[in-house]
Amino acid sequence: MDVSLETHQSYIGQPASALPTPALVISKPVLESNVKKLHEDIDTLGIGFRPHVKTLKSIETTRIMLANGRYKKIVASTLCEIRGCLPLVKEGILDECLYGLPIRPSVLADLDKFTSQYGLKIVLMVDHSDHIRILEEFNTRTGRTTPWPVFIKVDVGTKRAGIQNSSSRLDEVIQSANESEGVSIHGFYCHAGHSYASKSTEDAVKVLNDEINGVLIAAKKLIDPKTELVLSIGATPTAHVVSNLKASLPKNTQLELHAGNFPANDLQQVATGLVSLSDQAVRVVAEVCSVYPERNEALINAGVLALTKETSSFAGLARWTDGIDWSIVRVSQEHGIFGWVGDDAKREKVEEKFKIGQKVLLYTQHACITSAMFHAFYVVDKQDIVRETWVPWKGW
């Protein structure tokens, strides 16, 4: 059993450097400021907002992302995440959840129960006409009479879920959904995962425009002034530039932004050029186990299970917060190796920077996956003193 699960609350009041290592540290002031910025952009634009709960998978983060009920919709990628959010439904803070993977038969009974037993409206994602048939069969078999609200997923270049606008399969899915009594079209959804390759505001604004055009072209295939449609766009890099949005939309459509990583940020987000190192709310604290002057490297007790193998244009798998040119250059399961990746001319000596037993804080490449490795989150204030602990939802 992870030691944090048993002892996390005993660290309240202690500095991050006193935590059992490796541990995940969240700066609440940074997280709150990241969320506030996006809320301000959304409110200025007057558009809808649907945070994804998968990044920090916790009730506390979800509450902050929903501004305690000012926004009431989420997207989740697992049943476990939805179960974790049910107390917020009871409190009246949350009323709608998109299950964010294309639907499959085995999850429908649970999703149906979230509505019938807990009053949470569930919206589904479809991108194949078989999805419509599966939903109709479920309704016939179980006697469900309410059509399932569905987003039709449009692929704007990420090549994950969704159908491209140029494919005749999109027309097919729209037509089957439109004619089906088992579903009602809630809107069109795209998720620009490929926006992570952006290197500047201009790049990200271009992807943002591709997203808008992607859902608009799809929606126009259906446009019937009587049907209210939600057009949902986003990913954290495009959310970071959403204030640049200029789009004229048909009257019967409502624009909504979705994003998940934005409260945390990480090296992948910093690599887009849209946020800075100090906008990262998530860090991992680890400990130096040995130092090797002959190869100018040090070994820490955070390997792939604490850091992941995600990468970005920041070379390596994590960076030292006190010296950004010290990178985790190799990992095995529980070992990480610090190496110098900066200018040769400025090369620092490992033995002058690191000592056995020293606590080191690391920025990680992808906060969502790194956070999923930890059983408790240590939430610190501006001085890095632990003020709260959050226990994330685990499993699927």
Ligand SMILES: Cc1ncc(COP(=O)(O)O)c(C=O)c1O
């Ligand atoms: C369907 C869906 N919507 C929204 C998001 C949020 O994306 P991001 O974490 O880039 O903000 C994701 C992330 O994978 C997703 O899968």
